[in-house]
Amino acid sequence: MSSVLAFPPASPSASLAYLQHKLAYYTDAWDLAEDMANGCEAIVVFDARSDAVYQAGHLCGAISFPHRTINAATTAHLDRQKVYITYCDGIGCNGSTKAALKLAALGFQVKELIGGLDFWKRDGHPMAWGSAPGEWPAAAPAASCGC
Template structure:
């Protein structure tokens, strides 16, 4: 008996519904980089790590907003019409999940960045350092992930 087929696969319609639902929770580095390069203003990238690690290197244009500081008062200035993309170090860190949970609990639309900063760097996307978000480079590399 097949280990893969030991559990019957979902129907095509069930797969479509599940996969569309799954994609509503996450984005990947390539899709985010493409939107940032195009200046899509409907999204805001949030680095959910501590301020000191943000300063040591972050996604270009991301704002520092440590998940530990998120609450109704500290998020009052955020634009509720935006979609907030949260990230942390990578798959071994759940800071982005904690940030997304806090923001969603407060009524914000959120997505998590798959693989966090680790995958962002692996794919060679623009970085910034210091206390400012940094501006997206006008001539960012034209790379393709092959997906």
């Protein structure tokens, strides 16, 4: 008996619905880098880690917004038409989930960055340091993950 087939696969229509649903919650580093390189104004990237850790290195273009500071008062100025992408260190950190949860509870559209900063750096995307988000480099290589 097949270990893989011990649990039969879902029907194609059930798989389609599930996978579309799953992609509504997450983005990956390659898709995000492509949008940032193209100047997509529909998204805003939030680094959910502490300010000190943000200053030590963050996604180029990301804004520091520690999850512990997210509340109705600190988000009052945010544009509710945008989609907010949250990230933290990586799969061993749930700061991005906490940030996305708080933003969603306040009525914002959110997605989490799969793999956070770890996957961003692994894929060689632009970084910035200090307290400013940083400017996307004009000469950044085109995203090509091979998938």
